[in-house]
Amino acid sequence: MPQSTSPQPEDSVSAILALIGQLDVEDVILRFDVDFDVPMRQDDALRLLRLAGESGHGRRNDIRDTARRVGAHWCEMVHADVTYKLFTGLQLIKASRADARLLHDLHLRGELPADDPFAAYAAARWFDGEGRIRYRLGSFTSARISFGTAVDIAQQAGLWWALPDLRSNRERARFEERGQAMRDGGKASATGEFVMELEALLEEMEELAHLHGVDVARPPTPETPARHREFLRGHSNVLHNLATALREAGQPARSLAATSRSLAISEGLADVYRVAQSHTNQALCDPENAQRHFEELLTLPWPRGRAIARQNLALRGGGGPGLAELRRLLDEIEQDDSADGHHAALDVDFYAYTVRGYQRTAEAMPPDSRPKDVLTRRLGLARSVRSAIALPAYKRTYARHMRPAFLHAIAEAVVRGHDAQADQEKVLSLVEESAGRELLDLLGSSHPSSLRPPAHRIAGAPSPEASDTGPGPAVRAALRAASPELTQALREVLAEREREYEEHFLDAPLNSVPHDEDIAHRLVQYTLNHPGSCVVRYFRYAAPDGVTGGAGAVSDSLGIMVCRDGRLTTVPGIAYEKVAGLADQVWADLSDPDSPWPSEATCRRVWDLLLAPVWDRVDDGGTTTHLTLIPTDHVFAIPLHVAVGPGDTRPLAARIPLSHSVSVAAFVTQGRHLLKRQLMEQDDDLTALLSTDADASGRELVGTGWHPDKVFVAGPPPEGLEYAEPAHAADWDGLSALVAKEPEFFVYAGHGTYLDGQEAAGPLLHLGSHDVLTQFDLALRVSLPRNKLTVLGACVAGQGMRSDGGDVLGFMRSLIISGAGAVCLPLWYVLDIALVQTVRALLRKSRSVLGDADSAPFDVVQALHEHYLTVLDDYPNLAGRIQHTPLALYL
Structure with a gap:
């Protein structure tokens, strides 16, 4: 038999490896923004980088190796951001943080190659990518810090072509950070200030463009130099942020003008992502032509953009067809069991908007045509955010979407239920499913390892000698020597350590504890097996839009449920404004410098509002040997243990053996x-x-x-x-x-x-x-x-x-x-x-x-x-x- 002249397997492998070895990894990373991210071809670049092994571990003593790894991880992080796989983004940040920080340290020491921008570019882009992930998660302070690091590196290393994008991202994060801590009513003025900041940034970037010969007035073409195209893409980002801010400031005409400029650049670059954002902004600013803009969005090769278009077109169409399309969208979302999808609390806003649209569309239909699953869909949303939780996103999501859905469901159960044990168990199950989720998830996760002391200590804290003892009995009050400057320093320390806490769980998202469907039964069994025990569960409910079947709205209320001798009973609700008012009164008492403790009148008011409605169920003649109170919301701040009944002078804790707990789940299921x-x-x-x-x-x-x-x-x-x-x-x-x-x-x-x-x-x-x-x-x-x-x-x-x-x-x-x-x-x-x-x-x-x-x-x-x-x-x-x-x- 003649011998084959084809390459042997060893030769084939060598040839493939040789071909991979010829890949210019640095060029792929430097061109990623405008030649791969722009046309939504990130996967092509990522396949090349993975073949080259640039996402793995390598030598940290080689700056170029380290920079290539950092750059490759940045490319992966951008893809995770665009596809909303933010849990994957967190894992990428964690995997490459040490390398990125090493490059940053070398940059600060002036030890990166001055004649080659690649290492500095990789570092700057990595911190920008980290900021994008953290911004998307709602951790705006952390995002602003990361974006700021990226800007500093780029400015000092002369990376002028990356600056518009990096600066625009930092300014947006600064604005969101301010808004997160802003009191009600201040957002409008802040938006106006943000518009002026972006206009100043735009002018500054146009001067920078002139300095480097970039034509910002003419749409780019494929022949435009790569650095100029990257600069223009960042310039388009500035324009888009300005357009968004102008729309939020109530200036739609100016917003459309800015979008038109941004869109011209984006279309010249074939920037699918930014084109989609521009069409969305046009639709929001120009309702008369919104249909056309959303139809254009529907044609773009960006899955999330197409989903947004489907959602909005269905809402505009309304009626049976619109409702059917929204139902299909919800079915697709709810069938997505991806580990890094909406179950991670990472893209829940789209889900929530679709649910709200489904509810509004259903309410606009004749009563006999309305679907029966609106509340089920709302609860489905609330229950979905359970698999992997990033704390800032979880908090925001809970406040916006989960809690309102559960408050409505609890109100439905209270209004429609009767005294039957099964109805009471349904109420308690919903209460426990909604309450204390973050704490339960923290308890259910492995305990974080004890960290080292914080880097930022508070200098000049009030010393014991500074305490103003004054006349009268000694009180463990706040030390009086705290100056306004020290108070502000304390706020900064508290904010920094809260950020560190959130950072820890961004890197190590929580594993959710499944809701215990038998929680009500377990509480019943607890009181049966502990004769003399009684548990009082306070809870909140509201249905401002009315309950199913056309019943009227249910105002914000406090419910109280009692479990004793295996029986669950609920008393009529209390207007929640009374509870909030009582909490304010407690705080007013504590603010009295002469007697900073609850007054007699307040303690009697606590009894009248929160204990009197259930006392006949709690105490039937002295047989209760252990009372457990489980507060909620403002009730946690109210000293229930010193409530005093009419005609009595005994605080509650001296009247009956008393404890508190944070939830029925913690008390019974967690074994407290x-x-x-x-x-x-x-x-x-x-x-x-x-x-x-x-x-x-x-x-x-x-x-x-x-x-x-x-x-x-x-x-x-x-x-x-x-x-x-x-x-x-x-x-x-x-x-x-x-x-x-x-x-x-x-x-x-x-x-x-x-x-x-x-x-x-x-x-x-x-x-x-x-x-x-x-x-x-x-x-x-x-x-x-x-x-x-x-x-x-x-x-x-x-x-x-x-x-x-x-x-x-x-x-x-x-x-x-x-x-x-x-x-x-x-x-x-x-x-x-x-x-x-x-x-x-x-x-x-x-x-x-x-x-x-x-x-x-x-x-x-x-x-x-x-x-x-x-x-x-x-x-x-x-x-x-x-x-x-x-x-x-x-x-």
């Missing part, structure tokens, strides 16, 4: 009801973080019966405290040393404060005189896996920010995430002596139950109740009893 009775042991560790002074003495640690070898302290120990190991400083190292003990008991004694406002808001704890602890620090830097009891003995430590989701926020949530057991916190500016007596009683009781035994059970709910009974004997007047009932107990 098991924290009521826990096993005490002789080798339990007691750790204490102390930021003390004359007003916050920390004396609650003295005389507890704890063995000195099991007491560990960070901060100045109070006189009389016995401990063996030398005290640590009240700083990050000291806190780390305490946490490393995995303590069964953790106590903070010191000062707290609450920053109120529209921007950075929330509670803070003072960490010595050099820094503060935020709720985000506790979530990311404190792990308490064996904890049985945690006490935050600082003023307003139990207060949290307002939540759009009815969820608990603040230190309470962070402690639960960190693994804390039962948690005690005050909701007002408490007397030092009241905290000393209360916390000492709990600590002492946890030791006295042991006697000489190695272990014994301890009931924290009963122990706190018994202490509050002694308060009744010690303080005959109601004001004294309220002041000396300082802690709310959460299981």
Whole structure:
């Protein structure tokens, strides 16, 4: 047989590898923006780069290798952004961040090649790509920082052709960042300012174009130099952002003029993505010709653009055909089970707009022709955002889309339900499905590893010596020496650590905890198996558009459900404005410098509004031995434990053994009801973080019966405290040393404060005189896996920010995430002596139950109740009893 003269397999492989080796990877990356991204041919470039192996790991000591990897990842990130595969984008950021930061560091040190722009270009584009992903997720501050880094690199490296795109992206992120924190009514003026900023940027970029010979007045052609085309594409971006801002500012004619200029450039470049955006803006600015613009959008090879066109054409057509097309769109969305699609809370806005359009179109039809699945579709939207959650997107999505759908569904169930157990279970199931999702998902995910101390510390924090003691009893109030400058610095620290918290979950999205369909049954079983127990669940509902069947609107209301002896009952709703007003009154009481605690009148008002409607179901003659209250929304800020009934002078916590919880799911399914009775042991560790002074003495640690070898302290120990190991400083190292003990008991004694406002808001704890602890620090830097009891003995430590989701926020949530057991916190500016007596009683009781035994059970709910009974004997007047009932107990 004659031998074949064709290449041997080895030769074929070598030939293929040789061909791949000839690929100019750097040229592909440099041309990606205008020769691959513009005509929506990103996949072609990505296939080439993947063949060349540029997305893998390589040598970090070779700048060009590193730059090629960074550039290749940027190309992948752009594709993820355009296709809305933002979870993939997050993974790409994480995989290439170290390389990108290395290039940035080399750039800052002047160690990138000065005669070759490739490495600087790759770095600048990578940070721009990171900004695009974070912007799309709603993390506008992080996006602005990334865009700013990209601009700085490009300006310093002379990458003039990339500047219009990078500058335009940064300005848009700045605007959105300001709007995110803006009070109501300020958006219009901010939009006007943004228009002026973009007009100034446009003028600046036109001067830059003239300097480099770029003709911005003539549409580009394929023969236009690549750098000029990239510059013009960025110039088109500036024009499009200006057109959008002008439309939002109510100037449609000027918006259309800017779009016309942008569209001319985009069509010359064959920039499908920007052409689609221009047609959309034209349709929004020119309703008379919107049909034509959307039909043009329908012809473009961009899947999401075509879906937007289908959606809007169906809405414009209306009637049966329009409804059918919207139904088809919803079916396509709901059948998409892609891991990085809408289930990741990443492109839910399109889904939500389609659902709203479906609802509006259905409502416009005759009653007998309306579909029956409108509410089902709304709940389908709310339930879809569960597979992988990026926190900023999740928060925004919950507030805009999920919560309203659930509030409506709960209202339907309340209005249409009866006293039958099945109807009550349906209400509770919907309440629990909607409430506390973020917390439950955090609990269901693996606990984040404890991070290192934050890089940004607060300099010049008020020292204990700065406390203005003044006459009268010592109060653990906010330190009075905080200047306006320091308050602003505290806001910046709080905002930065919140960003760090969100950054952590952008890199490690949460795994969702499935809704427990049997949650109502589990609560029923809990009360049946714990005789004497009673659970009260507060919840919110509203149906402003009316409920199914043409019934009238249901106003914003607070519902209250009681579960006792296996029976669920619901009382008539309360106008929610009364609840919000009560919360405002509580805060007004706390703002009184002479008596910063709830007044007697407020405590009686709390009873009348929130306890009286259910009291006959809670207490049927003294047989209730454990009452658990589960708040929602504003109710979290109201001190339920000091509610006082008519003709009585006993705060609720002295009237009945009382605890709180954050949700039925946390209390029953997550097992936090098991924290009521826990096993005490002789080798339990007691750790204490102390930021003390004359007003916050920390004396609650003295005389507890704890063995000195099991007491560990960070901060100045109070006189009389016995401990063996030398005290640590009240700083990050000291806190780390305490946490490393995995303590069964953790106590903070010191000062707290609450920053109120529209921007950075929330509670803070003072960490010595050099820094503060935020709720985000506790979530990311404190792990308490064996904890049985945690006490935050600082003023307003139990207060949290307002939540759009009815969820608990603040230190309470962070402690639960960190693994804390039962948690005690005050909701007002408490007397030092009241905290000393209360916390000492709990600590002492946890030791006295042991006697000489190695272990014994301890009931924290009963122990706190018994202490509050002694308060009744010690303080005959109601004001004294309220002041000396300082802690709310959460299981």
